[in-house]
Amino acid sequence: NAGVTQTPKFQVLKTGQSMTLQCAQDMNHNSMYWYRQDPGMGLRLIYYSASEGTTDKGEVPNGYNVSRLNKREFSLRLESAAPSQTSVYFCASSEVVVDSPLHFGNGTRLTVT
């Protein structure tokens, strides 16, 4: 079972460049999320999508945009990358039911120089 698949696994960008992180899930989940993980800060929610066609800001949305392309796919775009966006990015999905667990991808390690 693939679960949640993220691409790419690693990426190095120069300041000002743009890129899109891709995420796809094959569990038929309605909700999808983007988190960033930084040392000593845990995971912080960037954006989430409760269902296809809807997106909402999380704790740290500035500098990012998202697209819920369909039920399976949820992409994260950096329009003009900054060194402060150096991080590990995780995509996750879950059922709509409030106590259902999040299923995470293996992450994208992004470095902005």
Added chain:
Amino acid sequence: AQSVTQLDSQVPVFEEAPVELRCNYSSSVSVYLFWYVQYPNQGLQLLLKYLSGSTLVESINGFEAEFNKSQTSFHLRKPSVHISDTAEYFCAVSRGTGRRALTFGSGTRLQVQP
């Protein structure tokens, strides 16, 4: 808004010793509580969760956590750790109603030494 505090960033322990990873939360509404584990170069996996009912919850690999409402804590314990338990552990809280998204603590790195 809710928040989660994990008091220890690293916990070194010898194999077969007991361990406790501490977690405190704050919230003005009812919450659900979770522990997730992250092995190197992987995403997070659910370890256990508290929703309601018995305040002691257990995982399949010997971890347990106890919800203490008066102390707003959800500490994770294991009576005897293995080398394979070496990982980072995250406590998380979700609102009981309304918007559904987890707030994570900063994580505790458990290092099990032989």
